[in-house]
Structure formats: structure tokens, C-alpha cells
Amino acid sequence: MRHADADAGGGADGGAGQGGHSCPGGADTAAAPAGGAPPPHAPGPGRDVASAQEGLRHRQSRIRWHLNRMTPSTLSVPFPTTLEAEIAHGSLAPDAEPHQRVVGKDLTVSGRILAIRWKAEDCRLLRISVINFLDHLSLVVRTMQRFGPPVSR
């Protein structure tokens, strides 16, 4: 659970490494227009609405491009035993993600580690998915603490 605690946004071990709080994908991704390089068509006083909108669309398409191209981010959750990691997997994997075309996650177990990989095209939905996952993970862990340990097979 150290990994989960370390990163508020949940993007712990991403291919890009730095995984910021709002969007994984590293420092060069402007999650909000305020980050990264200054936008080329910043609206200012006297600029007309049409070119301001064009500038916004340009920034948004750059963001989408970065998200689609970046390596999916991964959260690794260690458990005390292999069996408990498998139980967590069994509890958390079956439910389908809402907005399946835009956000998806894959759960795998290897040894004592439960690994979750997210792929997303939208920052906000990714954030919601991660937060919901962490809430349910916490519930599973509390259940195991209170009603475990698992009976021997």
C-alpha cells in the first residue's frame, strides 16, 4: 500500500515516470492549458472570439495527442501474501468500467503484487476512475483486515 499512499493521483509507476497529479504523461503534457509551453494563440484584449476558440481547440488536440501516445500508467499494490493479492484481484476485476470507450483499466496479479494499468483519453474521467478504484481497494483491504485472514484451501 506504500505505492498507493505515495502518489495522490495514483499514477505511481508510469512509463513516463513523472506522472503528475492530474494527467499521467510527464511534464510536457499540459493537463490544464496553464501548464507547458505558452499557447500560440492566447486570447487577449482586442483578439476576436473565433481565433481564441481556434487556439483552445489547438491546445486541446495537443493534449489528446499526448494522452493517446503516452505509455499507460500503472499502480502497483503489494499485499502480505499471494493469496490476498489474488483475492483483491477477484473482488476488483469483475465490474466493468463506465465510459468504456474513453477509460479502461487492466488488473493483473503476479506474486504478491496487484498491478492496475490505466489507459485513458480524458483527464477528468481518468481521475474519477482512479479515485473510485482507490476507494474500492481501500474497502477490500478493510474487509480483509476485519474478516480475514483467508481460510486455508
Add this chain to the structure above:
Amino acid sequence: MPAVLGFEGSANKIGVGVVRDGKVLANPRRTYVTPPGTGFLPGDTARHHRAVILDLLQEALTESGLTSQDIDCIAYTKGPGMGAPLVSVAVVARTVAQLWNKPLVGVNHCIGHIEMGRLITGANSPTVLYVSGGNTQVIAYSEHRYRIFGETIDIAVGNCLDRFARVLKISNDPSPGYNIEQMAKRGKKLVELPYTVKGMDVSFSGILSFIEDVAHRMLATGECTPEDLCFSLQETVFAMLVEITERAMAHCGSQEALIVGGVGCNVRLQEMMATMCQERGARLFATDERFCVDNGAMIAQAGWEMFQAGHRTPLSDSGVTQRYRTDEVEVTWRD
């Protein structure tokens, strides 16, 4: 003598129940109540459920006097219902099933209501009126399916009542429907509302729009009181429900009617249904608030029937679903 543990949390009630051979050994429940004028949202409801579910599970075990070893099967609501609350409860059910190495059974919420209604009342093969905040269906059993004879084509009757309660800022404690029922008893004037039976089906969204509009106008002019509106709404929607139930009973030649679901607690609805049944020489069955309103034991009971008939839900198939038709389930436990 199998004992089944059942988890329910598809709307704002969360319950954990224990049933063994037709006896309810425990049935604790909590309700997420929001301030007057508001309804319950999925995320907040799920958060409430996550906060109380483990305490409820412990209560259920203690009250039943059983340990995890004594439980033979874990049942939970697979659907229908609200997404986030369903997931929050399913996750716990799957975890304890794996911790204790017990089989898992995913139950249809509507069938949970029906099976508990049958168990508690002893009704043989009734025409069922299932009315709640989320569902409004007339159901009859035939050849291994609970078939839907009539239903709402838009919103549930309970949803209509609950949303009307918000307009009048009626308290949601213990439930908006209960408070509307108490106010309706003091109503004196019948305000004419649209009456929308569509053959075997009903529609409530038009009535809701109409009465929301009427409420603002007539309360401002003092033409009627909030009690009159509560009374008028109940009389209208309940008469519609009685009509479609009667139509189904006539089609099936049925001599029994059973009311299940939270709106089934309403005494006025029970009175009106009783009058109709008496005119037809039929018997009316209804349960009390413990079993009408969503509860864990009803899921345990349906789960018990399914478990005995050999149903098992593998983990990979155990995902919840917001849409789950009553007639999708093969009712192998009845002839």
C-alpha cells in the same frame, strides 16, 4: 440446512441478511437520508454504503449467532440499480466469499423482492405488483420465468412520489413516500390530475410534470393545501396501479395478488388493492416495512433458492449491471 448471507445496496438502503431454511436469522439495515428538497446521488450513496457495510456485516453475524464457518453461500445484488452503490456492495461480497472460500450467487433485485414476498406471506402463485422508487412492474410466474405483464414506460411510481416530495421540501426521513402518506391522510380536496394507463402499462413522468406545475400555482393562490396535493397524487397513481394489476389478474385467471417493494408499505395502496381483490374474490398479500423496503434478507432468500437449485456465479461473471430484466433469470427452483 444451508444458511445464506445476503448483501443488498442497489439504492439508498444498505442491508445484510442471514436466512436459513426459510427463517430470517438477521436483517440489519441502514438508510442514506438526504436533506429535504434533495435526492440521493450515486457517488454519495456509495460512500455511505462503504462506510457502514462492514459494521452491518458484523451485526448480521452476531444477531444470527452464526460464524463464517456456518455460512454456506454468499448472495449479493447483481442488479438492477445504481452503479456505484452496486459495485461497493459487490466488492465486499466477493471478498468475504473468497476469504471464507464459499460459493457466490448473484441475485436479481426484483426477484429478491418476489421470493421474500412469497416466503413471508405464503402466497402460492400470485400476480405480483412490484412498486418501489426504482421499479414498477406487474409480474406473473409462468414456465420458469417471472414474466413482466405490465410496467412503467418511464419512471417508477416511487420515483414520482419522491421527486414530488422534493418540490414540497417534504422530509426524506424515514422516507419521502412515508411522509407523503401521512400528509395525504389530512388531505380533503381531490385535485384532478392526468390519468395515464397505457393498456397493460403505466406512465408517471407526465403526472409528475403536471403536479409540479400545479403545486407552484395552486399553493401560491391558496387554492389547495400540500396535503390535498399528496392525497390527490396518491389516489391517482394508486388507482392506475390497481387497474393494471387487475388487468393482469384477469388475463391470468389469478386469485392471488402480492404487493412487494417500498411503495408496498403504503396502507392506502393496500386498501385500494384489497377492495379490487375483494370484488374479484381474490386474496391480497402484503408484507410489512421490514421486508417491503429493500433489505439483505430478501437477497439471502432468493440466493438460498438459487443455491439449492445449483446456481453459482463464477467471479469472472460476477460484475454488477444497472439494467437487469426480471425475466432474464431462469427460475429453475419452481415448477
